Amino acid sequence: MMIILDESLTDYIFLSRCIPLPLSALKVIKSRVSFENVLKLTPKQFETLLESFKKVDHISIRQINKKVEKFYNLNNKKTFEYIRKQLSICGKNNIQCLSYFNKDFPPILKSIGKPPKLIFIQGAIKSEDYKAVAIIGTRNPTKYGEKMARDIAKRLVEEGFTIVSGFARGIDTIAMKSALDFGGRAIGVIASGILNLYPKEHQYLVEKLVSNGALISERFPHKNVSKQALQIRNRITSGIGLGNIFVEGNERSGTRWQYKFGARQGRPAFAVEPIDNDVEQAFIPNWIVNEKGGAKISSLKDIDWVVEILNEEYEKRRQVKNLNKGTTTHQKSILKY
Structure with a gap:
């Protein structure tokens, strides 16, 4: 204990x-x-x-x-x-x-x-989690969106990536569960306290998640979720990942916050191309690709070049980490607590 x-x-x-x-x-x-x-x-x-x-x-x-x-x-x-x-x-x-x-x-x-x-x-967040990617999207995915989230997560786990998400219903949880089912690691960033899980139906996933990754919150253990907390937790989800992969979302989707924080942090944005542009879940991917200049994922074959981009970002992250090892004694004393 x-x-x-x-x-x-x-x-x-x-x-x-x-x-x-x-x-x-x-x-x-x-x-x-x-x-x-x-x-x-x-x-x-x-x-x-x-x-x-x-x-x-x-x-x-x-x-x-x-x-x-x-x-x-x-x-x-x-x-x-x-x-x-x-x-x-x-x-x-x-x-x-x-x-x-x-x-x-x-x-x-x-x-x-x-x-x-x-x-x-x-x-626990381990050193291998430096190689992470966020997969996020709608709480109400289409069957195609579910399949793509599951398959993309599996493919990225095979390449050694940790999957990060906001632990929300729908795409977030599908991606995390896929990562864990295929022997990978996952990190869930929640907007409630850890002992007051939101949504509560995801409690079944917690034991497997904390054994092969981590659950993270900024709030005291029993705190309720709040609208502001739902928004600002996206800066952590995006910050941990090397890039953001968006799988569906309607015009009111909270995934917009993930994109906004990711853009400020310099994280590359990828969006799964919808197979039906008439459904409301097609809005976010089309918005990211057509209006924000994000990269389009049309099929699982595209994950090959996505991995190349993410690996380049990973090398940049490793270089920064190595540079930080050269801090002065005074700087190190400030960071010890």
């Missing part, structure tokens, strides 16, 4: 979640002050600290007055008891709670725009 009752982590969660402070400010605190010492400041001293972030470090701190007010009102026994309770729940359920500064925080997530300040993981 994993027990996580680290007081420094508790302090970090308070500052990163309850106040909340931006990651850039947390980095400065980690390197110069310590989270524990910040909690000992008076509200006036805390305000001075935030002002110094703006003036000295040129860090944008919004609504300083509100943050100081929260620091004064929430810096109490009740708040910290709640945080400790959440960490205890994690420990009892083999869920890792990792701050951005934890040595086990997936380096792959540090490289994305607006990386998470805190993540909860059941299972």
